[in-house]
Amino acid sequence: MSGLKINAVCMTFDLPDGSAVEALKNINLELKKGELMSVLGPSGCGKSTLLNILAGFLAPTSGHVILSHDDAPDTEVLGPGHERGMVFQQGALFEWMSVRENIGFGPRMKGTDEAIINTKVDELLEIVGLHAFGEKMIYELSGGMQQRVALARCLANDPDVILMDEPLGALDALTREKMQSLVLDIWKKTGKTIILITHSVEEALLLGERLLVMAPRPGRIHKEYQLPFAELGARADLREVKKHPDFAIKREEILGMIWDMEEEIMGRKEA
Structure with a gap:
C-alpha cells in the first residue's frame, strides 16, 4: 500500500495572450496509506488541477x-x-462492452489469466451491488449503475490510491446518497487511500476523514479539518450521521467560508 507526499507543488498555465494563471501555489500535504480525504472549494481553486x-x-x-x-x-x-x-464524473466506460468486460479490461490488458479475471470480476460485481447485471451493456444502465461499474473497474486494477473527480456530481439525490455509502463501504473493506473532489459541502463532510478547503487565486490550502463523520457513516445510516450536532455546525462554517471566497472573487466583498 502507498501514501502520498505533496511537496511545494505549484502550477502555472501560460495563456495564448502571453499572460499566465497561477493555478496552484505551494501545496504541501501528506496523505497516509488508508486515509480518506475530501477536497472542497469554489470553482477555480485548483481542485481538479491538483488531482490531475x-x-x-x-x-x-x-x-x-x-x-x-x-x-x-x-x-x-x-x-x-x-x-x-x-474515477471521473462521467465514468468514461466502453459503451460497446458489457459490464463484465469493462471491469475486467485492465487486468486483461496486463495479461492476467482469464480464470483469475473472472473470479475478480465476480467479487467486484458483488461489492458494488451489480452481481445480476454483469452481462448488461453499459447503455442499458442508469447513471448510478454506470458509476458503480466505473468504481469496480478502478478497483479491478488494485490501485493503492483512488482519485475521484466529482464522481457523484451528475447523480440524483437518492442515488448519490447510496453511492456515498458505497464509497465508505469500499474504503473500510479495502483499506485504499482515497482522495475525492466535490462541490458539495455535505458530501465533503460525509466522505472526508480529512477535509481540505481550498482557496482560489492562486489555488492553495485554506483550512484542513479532521472529522469523525466518515467513520460514523461507515457504520450507520448517513441520514443519522447528518443529525450529529457537530455536522450542522461544520457545514455552516464551511459554507460561510466558501461564500466569502465567492464574494471576493466577484469583487463584492469589501477589502
Whole structure:
C-alpha cells in the first residue's frame, strides 16, 4: 500500500495572450496509506488541477509528488501509473462492452489469466451491488449503475490510491446518497487511500476523514479539518450521521467560508 507526499507543488498555465494563471501555489500535504480525504472549494481553486497532477496527467511547474511505499523506496510521480486509479464524473466506460468486460479490461490488458479475471470480476460485481447485471451493456444502465461499474473497474486494477473527480456530481439525490455509502463501504473493506473532489459541502463532510478547503487565486490550502463523520457513516445510516450536532455546525462554517471566497472573487466583498 502507498501514501502520498505533496511537496511545494505549484502550477502555472501560460495563456495564448502571453499572460499566465497561477493555478496552484505551494501545496504541501501528506496523505497516509488508508486515509480518506475530501477536497472542497469554489470553482477555480485548483481542485481538479491538483488531482490531475496526483494522477500524473499533468506535470507541476515546480515541486514534487512522492508515492511512499511500505516495502519499497519512495518514488516520484512522473506520469500515470498502476498504483493510482482514477474515477471521473462521467465514468468514461466502453459503451460497446458489457459490464463484465469493462471491469475486467485492465487486468486483461496486463495479461492476467482469464480464470483469475473472472473470479475478480465476480467479487467486484458483488461489492458494488451489480452481481445480476454483469452481462448488461453499459447503455442499458442508469447513471448510478454506470458509476458503480466505473468504481469496480478502478478497483479491478488494485490501485493503492483512488482519485475521484466529482464522481457523484451528475447523480440524483437518492442515488448519490447510496453511492456515498458505497464509497465508505469500499474504503473500510479495502483499506485504499482515497482522495475525492466535490462541490458539495455535505458530501465533503460525509466522505472526508480529512477535509481540505481550498482557496482560489492562486489555488492553495485554506483550512484542513479532521472529522469523525466518515467513520460514523461507515457504520450507520448517513441520514443519522447528518443529525450529529457537530455536522450542522461544520457545514455552516464551511459554507460561510466558501461564500466569502465567492464574494471576493466577484469583487463584492469589501477589502
